[in-house]
Amino acid sequence: QVQLVESGGGLVQAGxxxxxxxxxxxxxxxxYYLAWFRQAPGKGxxxxxxxxxxxxxxxxxxxxxRFVVSRHNANNTVFLQARNLKPGDTAVYYCATxxxxxxxxxDYGYANWGQGTQVTVSS
Numbered sequence: 001q002v003q004l005v006e007s008g009g010g011l012v013q014a015g016x017x018x019x020x021x022x023x024x025x026x027x028x029x030x031x032y033y034l035a036w037f038r039q040a041p042g043k044g045x046x047x048x049x050x051x052x053x054x055x056x057x058x059x060x061x062x063x064x065x066r067f068v069v070s071r072h073n074a075n076n077t078v079f080l081q082a083r084n085l086k087p088g089d090t091a092v093y094y095c096a097t098x099x100x101x102x103x104x105x106x107d108y109g110y111a112n113w114g115q116g117t118q119v120t121v122s123s
Contacts, residue, residue, distance in 0.1 A: 002026045002112040004095045009117030016121070017083040022095030022114055023076055030073040033101050035110065036080045038062070038091035038119075045094065047105035051078065058104050062089070085121045092116040 008020040022034070035050035035058075047060040049069045057069060068081040078095065094116045101109030 002032065002097050004097060004112060004114035006093065006095050006114040006117040009093060009119045011120045011122060012085055014086055014121055014123050016085050017081070018085065018119060020080040020082070020093055020095075020117060020119070022078045022080075024078070024095075024097060025076060029076040032097045032099055033104060034069075034071055034078045035096045035101070035104060036067075036069065036078075037094045037096055037107055038089075039094065039116075040088075040091040045107040046091075047107075048093070049080065050101075050104045060105060082119075085119075087121050087123045090119060090121050092118050 003025045004022055006022045012018055030053045033052050036048040037045045038048050039045045049067050050058045051069045051071050066084050071078040095114040096110035097112045098110045
C-alpha cells in the first residue's frame, strides 16, 4: 500500500500556471509508476500524464504540451507543472500510483490514489 498526498491546487486566471505536488510514502518510490488524473464535475477521471521509475513519460490528451511531469525519487515526490491554463482545465487533480498499471492511461490500472486537489481556472 502506498499513501499519496497532493497539494498545490487553487484558483488561477486563464493563462496562468500552477505546480501541483504529490508526496508518497509506504513503499519503494522508485519502483512505482506515477500518474496524474483529473476529474471535472459530472465527468469520469481523465488521464493527464504519467512517468515511470526510469523517467519515461506518457502524455494524455489534455496535455497539449502545457503539462510537464517530474519525479524526484530521493524525496518521494512527483510534480505536475501546468501552464497556459484554460477554464476547461478546472477539475480535481489526483495523483495515482501502482507498480505496473495496465494500461497506464486508465484509472482502473491504479490501486493507490491521493485525496485530490482542486484546480479552478477562471475566465
